[in-house]
Each structure stands twice: as C-alpha cells, then as structure tokens.
Amino acid sequence: MVDHKKQFISIFNETARYHHRNKVFRDFITLAAASIHNGINCNDELEKDYMETVRQYEEKDAERMAMLLAEVVMGLEAESGDFLGSLYMTLELGEAARGQLFTPFCVSRMMAEMQLGDIDSLLADKPFFTVYEPACGSAGMLLAIAEVLREKGFNPTRHLWVSCIDIDPVASGMAYIQLSLMGLAGEVVTGNALNGERRRVMYTPAHWIGNWSLRLRKTN
Numbered sequence: 166m167v168d169h170k171k172q173f174i175s176i177f178n179e180t181a182r183y184h185h186r187n188k189v190f191r192d193f194i195t196l197a198a199a200s201i202h203n204g205i206n207c208n209d210e211l212e213k214d215y216m217e218t219v220r221q222y223e224e225k226d227a228e229r230m231a232m233l234l235a236e237v238v239m240g241l242e243a244e245s246g247d248f249l250g251s252l253y254m255t256l257e258l259g260e261a262a263r264g265q266l267f268t269p270f271c272v273s274r275m276m277a278e279m280q281l282g283d284i285d286s287l288l289a290d291k292p293f294f295t296v297y298e299p300a301c302g303s304a305g306m307l308l309a310i311a312e313v314l315r316e317k318g319f320n321p322t323r324h325l326w327v328s329c330i331d332i333d334p335v336a337s338g339m340a341y342i343q344l345s346l347m348g349l350a351g352e353v354v355t356g357n358a359l360n361g362e363r364r365r366v367m368y369t370p371a372h373w374i375g376n377w378s379l380r381l382r383k384t385n
Contacts, residue, residue, distance in 0.1 A: 166243070167239070167243070169236045169237075169239050169240030169243060169248075170236075170240060170248070170251070170252055170255070172236050173233055173236040173237065173240070173252060174252070174255070174256065176229055176232050176233055176236065177189065177190070177193075177233060177256070179229065180193075180226050180229040180230065180233070181222055181223070181226040181229075184221075184222075186256065186258065187258055190253070190256065190258055190335070191334075191335050192218050192221070192222075192230075193230055193233055193234075194334075194335050194338035194339055194342065195214055195215070195218050195334075195338060196215055196218055196219060196230050196234075197230075197233075197234045197237070197338075197342050198211075198338045198341045198342055198367065199211040199212065199214060199215040200215070200234070201341070201342060201345045201346070201370065202341070202345075202367055202370075203215070204370070205370045205373055205374070206368070206370075206373055210365075211367075234342075237249060237342065237343075237346065238346055241343065241346050241347060245270075245308070245312050246270040246305075246308070247267065247270045247273070247303055247304070247305035247308055247343070248343065249303045249339040249342065249343055250267040250270075250302060250303030250304075250305050250339065251267070251270070253267060253303065253335075253339065254267050267302050267303060267305060268302070268305055268306065270305055270308075270309060273305045273306045273308070273309035274309045274312065274313070276306065276309070277306065277309040277310045277312070277313045278313050280310065281310065281313050281314060281317065284314065284317055284319070285317070288319060288324055291384075292323075292324070292380075293323065293324045293325060293326060293380070294324065294325065294326075295325075295326045295327070295328065295381075296310060296325065296326075296327045296328070297327075297328045297329070298327065298328070298329035298330070299329075299330055299358035300330070300331060300332075300358065301329035301330060301331045301336065301337070301340045301353070302331060302336050302339075302340065303336060303339035303340050303343060304327075304329060304339070304340035304343050304344050304353075307327050307329060307340075307344060307349065307351075308343060308344075308347060308349075310325070311325060311347060311349055321347075321348070321349055322348045322349065322350060322371050322375065323375070325349065325350070326350050326351050326372075326377055326380075326381065327344065327349060327350070327351030327352075328351055328352050328354070329344075329351065329352075329353055329354065330353075330354040330355070330356055330357075330358045330363075331354075331355065332355070332356065332357050332358075333355075334355045334365070337353050337354065337355040337365075337367075338355075340353050341353040341367050341369065344369050345369045345370055345371070348371050349369060349371055350369055350371040350372040350375050350377045351368070351369055351371075351372060351377075352366055352367070352368050352369075352372065353366075353367050353368075353369070354366050354367075
C-alpha cells in the first residue's frame, strides 16, 4: 500500500526550496483551502489570496502544490485519522511555545466514543445534531466524531453539522480542508473564541450542497 504521508513529505521537501518550510506549508494550506471553497462558492477575497500566493512560486512548484493536495485526498480515503495534523507535527511545524500541540487521533477517537454513547436515542428525536469546537486545530476531534457516527450506522453528512474556530489561520485552514474532503457540513472560523472575533468564515461544500442554512433555521 502507498504511504501517502511519506509521499506528501517527499513532495513537500522538493517544493520551493527557496522558501522556508513553514511558509511553504502555510501557502499550501492557503491554496488548497481556496481551491476547495471557490470550486463551489467563489469568494473574491479567497481568490485574491490564491493569486497573490501562487505567483510567489515557480510553475513546477505550483504543480507540486496540486500534487500535495492529491496526497491529502488519497490519504484521507485510505485511512481514517487526522492526516494534516499528524503531518504538521511530524514536520515539526507546530509552535509548542503557543501550546500548539495536536491531539493524537486515537485520543480524539476515544473521546468521541464516550460522547456519542447515546447517539441512537438522540437522533431518534431529531434529524441531526450540532457540535461546536472552540479550539479546533486541524479538526481531529470532529473527524473522530464523524467516524464514530458513521460506524454507528448514521451518515455524518446528513446527521451532523459542525462549527469550529481557531486563532491560527494555518490550523483553521487544515480543518477546512479535511472537513470538506470528508464531506462534513459546517463552518470553519478563523478568529478568537474567547472574545467572539470572527476574522474569516468558510463554509464547507457539504454545507451548501445539503442546504444546511435552511435546515439550521428550521430548528431555531
């Protein structure tokens, strides 16, 4: 079997050696998130960010950015887990001084199983439930909840809506990419949960496709 994390790291190490590794990863997240979002709901600000970012790379390195996204897609398809979060820590790009240590997926999975112990009775009375994550990182906890929900016989795309926030745009970008690729509906906010700041809000493709704006209004 192909190890997509190793493939990602190999391509990443070859990409834009004229830039610092933190910048390359940050720019990859910017480009990938904008591509996914604008593929279904074009946003001028995201398009501007995309163009300003991609012009800083040679053509071959812009192509490698697309290859990196392909590895993320295939990696999430091949194996459950927090693909980008684990890569972020493996590449030692997290800022430990700011407390930026991503929870191992096995721990998130255990917590999700504890939280969803009575999910059958909960969804017997309502069509879906919502989850709020105030310091989401790369959305590992939300991915674990979706996985447990799926294993219990429920479709997360229909029965789960998430709202998550992180102060770090790289973290919120990783969360947006992974939630989008896994077909989860919700909003990903770059901002501060402590003071209510919402600098940027991005809705996943499943949010728009599933008409969740209307579904959420009907429950209020």
